[in-house]
Amino acid sequence: MDESEEARVLAITKDYGELHQAILQLLLQVKSIDSHKLTRFVGDAVADIVIDEKTIKRRQESGNDDRNVAETERNENKTDDDVEEQNEQRQNSRENRQLRIQVRKRLDDIEVLNTMGVLNRRLTPLNLCIERMIDENSTDDVESSTDEAAYIYTLINRKSTKVLQISTSFSEKEMKVISFLLDLTFGDSTGDEDTSSRREHYSIARYDTLNNIRSGFGYSMVEAEQLMTRLVLDGWFELFDTSYSLTPRSLLELKDYLKERYPSVSTCLACGQILVRGLECKVADCPVRFHSKCYQFYKVAHQNDVSCPGKDCTGSLEDVVDFS
Known part of the structure; x- marks a missing residue:
C-alpha cells in the first residue's frame, strides 16, 4: 500500500x-458485535471502497466507462488481446487481495474507535449512539498495557427511559x-435498601427463573422456557453456566435505567460500566469491583502499587475473588 x-x-x-453508513446498517x-469482528468488517469495507475507486479510475483511463459490459463467449483459440486481458485481471485480483490484507493490518482498534466517534457525532441528534463494553466471554489474555481488549459494540437508543422500550x-x-x-x-428497586452492603450475585439460576415465571405469571414451564429462549436469542439475556x-448489550442499553432503579448496582472501577460478574476485593464492605479483563489491564498499569484502590481499604490488588 503506497x-x-x-x-x-x-x-x-x-x-x-459510505463506510459509516455500512457500519450503521x-x-x-x-444489534451488537465484538470488536475483532467489527475491526475485520471495517477493514474489508474500507478495502472495498478503495478497490472500487481504483477500478473506476482504471476504466476511465482506458476509455471504458461502461460498467455493465456484457461478457462475450470465448473461443478455444483465444486472441492475444483475450490472453492479455485475462492476465491483467489476474494481476488486479492479486493486487486487490494484497491491498485487503494491508488495510486490515493498518486499521487497528484505535482507528475503529475513532471511526465510531465520527459516526456517533452524526447519531447524537437522533438520540442514538454506539457504545462499547468489555467482553467478559472473550478468552483473550492481557499481558501488557498496550494489548487490545475484546469489546462488544452496541447501538444504543438514548431516548428510551423505560425497560426495553426500544x-x-x-x-x-x-x-x-422482564421487569x-x-x-x-x-x-x-425501592431505593430504601442499605447500599453499603454488596449483592453477591447478579444472575438468576435457570430453574429458579423458570419456576418464578411459572408461579408468578401463570405460564407453564414450557411457555416460561420459550420466553427465556426468546430473550436469549434477542440478545437481552445470556445463559452463563446454569x-x-x-x-453487555442490555447493560449498555439499560444503563441509566438500571442505575436509577437499583441503587446497589455495581460498576467496574476501571471502565465505569455496570457489571454482573467479574472480580471483587475480598475485604468486607469494600466496593471495588472489576471486569476480569479490566482487572488485568488495571493491574498491568499499576504494577508498582498493588494496594486496593478502595477508600480506606487495607486490601491488595492480589486479593480479589470471583463473583457472579
Missing part, C-alpha cells in the same frame, strides 16, 4: 460517508416478566 492509498484509507475512516441488523415485540405481560427478572437480578444474566 502513501496515497494509506492517506485515502485514513480519510475514509475520518470523513463521514450492520449494527441495525446484528422493543415493540413484547406484550404487556412479557414486559412485566420482575430485573428485580430478581439486581434486588430491591444461570441467566443480562448481556
Whole structure:
C-alpha cells in the first residue's frame, strides 16, 4: 500500500460517508458485535471502497466507462488481446487481495474507535449512539498495557427511559416478566435498601427463573422456557453456566435505567460500566469491583502499587475473588 492509498484509507475512516453508513446498517441488523469482528468488517469495507475507486479510475483511463459490459463467449483459440486481458485481471485480483490484507493490518482498534466517534457525532441528534463494553466471554489474555481488549459494540437508543422500550415485540405481560427478572437480578428497586452492603450475585439460576415465571405469571414451564429462549436469542439475556444474566448489550442499553432503579448496582472501577460478574476485593464492605479483563489491564498499569484502590481499604490488588 503506497502513501496515497494509506492517506485515502485514513480519510475514509475520518470523513463521514459510505463506510459509516455500512457500519450503521450492520449494527441495525446484528444489534451488537465484538470488536475483532467489527475491526475485520471495517477493514474489508474500507478495502472495498478503495478497490472500487481504483477500478473506476482504471476504466476511465482506458476509455471504458461502461460498467455493465456484457461478457462475450470465448473461443478455444483465444486472441492475444483475450490472453492479455485475462492476465491483467489476474494481476488486479492479486493486487486487490494484497491491498485487503494491508488495510486490515493498518486499521487497528484505535482507528475503529475513532471511526465510531465520527459516526456517533452524526447519531447524537437522533438520540442514538454506539457504545462499547468489555467482553467478559472473550478468552483473550492481557499481558501488557498496550494489548487490545475484546469489546462488544452496541447501538444504543438514548431516548428510551423505560425497560426495553426500544422493543415493540413484547406484550404487556412479557414486559412485566422482564421487569420482575430485573428485580430478581439486581434486588430491591425501592431505593430504601442499605447500599453499603454488596449483592453477591447478579444472575438468576435457570430453574429458579423458570419456576418464578411459572408461579408468578401463570405460564407453564414450557411457555416460561420459550420466553427465556426468546430473550436469549434477542440478545437481552445470556445463559452463563446454569444461570441467566443480562448481556453487555442490555447493560449498555439499560444503563441509566438500571442505575436509577437499583441503587446497589455495581460498576467496574476501571471502565465505569455496570457489571454482573467479574472480580471483587475480598475485604468486607469494600466496593471495588472489576471486569476480569479490566482487572488485568488495571493491574498491568499499576504494577508498582498493588494496594486496593478502595477508600480506606487495607486490601491488595492480589486479593480479589470471583463473583457472579
